[in-house]
Amino acid sequence: QVQLVESGGGLVQAGGSLRLSCAASGLTFNRYVMGWFRQAPGKEREFVAAISKSGYSTYYTDSVTGRFTISRDSAKNTVYLQMNSLKPEDTAVYYCAADRSGNRIRVGDEYDAWGQGTQVTVSS
Numbered sequence: 001q002v003q004l005v006e007s008g009g010g011l012v013q014a015g016g017s018l019r020l021s022c023a024a025s026g027l028t029f030n031r032y033v034m035g036w037f038r039q040a041p042g043k044e045r046e047f048v049a050a051i052s053k054s055g056y057s058t059y060y061t062d063s064v065t066g067r068f069t070i071s072r073d074s075a076k077n078t079v080y081l082q083m084n085s086l087k088p089e090d091t092a093v094y095y096c097a098a099d100r101s102g103n104r105i106r107v108g109d110e111y112d113a114w115g116q117g118t119q120v121t122v123s124s
Helices: none
Strands: 005-009 008-012 018-025 034-041 046-051 058-060 067-074 077-085 092-099 118-122
Touching: 005 092, 018 034, 018 092, 018 118, 034 058, 034 067, 034 077, 046 067, 058 067
Parallel strands: 008 118
Antiparallel strands: 005 018, 018 077, 034 046, 034 092, 046 058, 067 077, 092 118
């Protein structure tokens, strides 16, 4: 079965950086759009970033554009989220997800598989 395992979360001061990783198994990696979503306490899950099946196209929510970078390594079946200039409002559980269709990459319900999440906490 498909498994997505996130790692790399933690506690960091504002202005700092973290790199999240998501290792995928049980799927043909290059047939899936890969995305990152996050959910803060008391808030709905929101789209953060996505990368196309080929890796040539990337997409971001406005609030992270210029600070976060999504990438993928097909040799390792892994997707990354490099997060720089972190702000307290970036605090959330971050989830990795895989989408076979790639039709609506900003919509969480379109994704077929999800990881368990990794906590990111940014202190002010």
